[in-house]
Amino acid sequence: MWHLRTTFKCKACDVSFTDKEHLERHKKSIHK
Structure with a gap:
């Protein structure tokens, strides 16, 4: 598994x- 970057999950x-x-x-x- 590749390294997890800083991600922002919706x-x-x-x-x-x-x-x-x-x-x-x-x-x-998308989410108004």
Whole structure:
């Protein structure tokens, strides 16, 4: 298994992002 980087997982849909900005953008667009 490869090394786990710092990832930000969306608890609502179980998608992981390498960037907190991406996670926030995702949450704003998907989980309004």
